Amino acid sequence: MKAITWHGKGDMRCETVPDPKIEDGRDAIIKVSACAICGSDLHLMNGIIPSMESGDIVGHECMGEVVEVGRDNKALKVGDRVVVPFTIACGECFFCAKGFFSGCERSNPNAKLAAKLWGHSPAGLFGYSHLLGGYSGGQAEYVRVPFADVGPIKVPDGMSDEQALFLSDIFPTGYMGAEFCDIQRGDTIAVWGCGPVGQMAIRSAFLLGAERVIAIDTVPERLAMARDGGAETLDFHEVDVYDEIQSRTHGRGADACIDAVGTEADATASFDSVLDRIKTATFMGTDRPHVLRQAINCCRNFGTVSIIGVYGGFLDKIPFGSAINRGLTFRMAQTPVQRYLPMLMERIQKGEIDPSFVITHRAGLEDAPDLYKTFRDKKDGCIKVVLKP
Structure with a gap:
């Protein structure tokens, strides 16, 4: 065969x-x-x-x-x-x-x-x-x-x-990512990554009752597909994602954040993403968790970070102090x-x-x-x- x-x-x-x-x-x-x-x-x-x-x-x-x-x-x-x-x-x-x-x-x-x-x-x-x-x-x-x-x-x-x-x-994975967010009426969900899983997460979030979905990517076709699904979109090469999410949520942050990117986040998005790329290229790190760091910082107090992007090893410089001091919940799975x-x-x-x-x-x-x-x-x-x- x-x-x-x-x-x-x-x-x-x-x-x-x-x-x-x-x-x-x-x-x-x-x-x-x-x-x-x-x-x-x-x-x-x-x-x-x-x-x-x-x-x-x-x-x-x-x-x-x-x-x-x-x-x-x-x-x-x-x-x-x-x-x-x-x-x-x-x-x-x-x-x-x-x-x-x-x-x-x-x-x-x-x-x-x-x-x-x-x-x-x-x-x-x-x-x-x-x-x-x-x-x-x-x-x-x-x-x-x-x-x-x-x-x-x-x-x-x-x-x-x-x-x-x-x-x-990809449909069950995107749906699970949205389900992990425990979506309540009026919630704003932020989704990093508008690839196939991210697209399914966007639509699943609306199926489960989200009022708004903010989708983050930089590829024009992906952003257009996300808008077709009802999402607001951010191009991370054009805006500061944290500042923009703060602005759109009146300074509170997203109710839940979905990381649909995982280990190979864009290596040009920020200084820490460049550093991640250098570390993995020189075998000083296993993954590039820039998106996860950003999702943690963009999530409101006592919100949820849902992780459905694939990670394989040991993640570096995760702002866990932010997570514990602000009461974040993490949900993740294959x-x-x-x-x-x-x-x-x-x-x-x-x-x-x-x-x-x-x-x-x-x-x-x-x-x-x-x-x-x-x-x-x-x-x-x-x-x-x-x-x-």
Whole structure:
């Protein structure tokens, strides 16, 4: 089969690789009908996620048709059309039983490796390093889905692939980021990053009752899409974000702030972001948390900072004194996608949101290596790429 593979920093390829096979009775094999390049995949391309190996198949946003089912899987049958959560979960352990599927205790075979870095291991993820299980990803013609009697959800007739695809990751992630804000009537929510996850967070904040959303980015196409979703926008190269948010909230600050950027924040936004870039380039730091610092300072007293951008290591110079003295609440997670799927599927069916609004580019797998670069470099108005194997 054809698949997108990683071969080192900046080296993504479309190659022929062996077809996946059933390895466990609960597995299923999915013939991929649509997959996507995620902003998190750019962290892989940029070489900042450890434990990648040459030839690893990437991708964690996919859906398709079931073509083979393990003998113990009673939830799916051949021919079912499903969307696959990026978090892999057994459905039975302590965390799965509580709905915290991204904390699954059984799905990461390399849990000891992850625990050395983070203290405990999260769930395994598709196509996202050996630290998180070494699972082959979904940017391919076929993908093996472990614990497939728990994760994938059937897509109803009449719902297009493009409407359903983003239930795999970015829609639940953006929605979770807004849900973490505990939005009350009249609230103002600030969202850093108007990429695909940020766009979903903006619209989810309005779905959950926000009165205003202030969206921060510098890419014109992203800012325009945010305005189309009802947000006020700030270009961080044109204004002082802190001063502008203070002005627009009568000096109080945003009721909640969503960091939808994560580890690779723009390295030209401010002095501290330049310093972050120097530290990571010289191996004196692991992440570039400029946005998180700014979100903390822009949040009102006793507000919430919601973190859905990916961070990997040890964050430097975080203003924790501000957070503790002003009573801030922090909420963050890799999204327990299975927890959100039925409810978000229903919202799509009711017409409350059509997640396909975010798509700007469609292509086949063979075009993916070039589109990785287009997406990374923010060229050609690229916000979201969907691949059709």
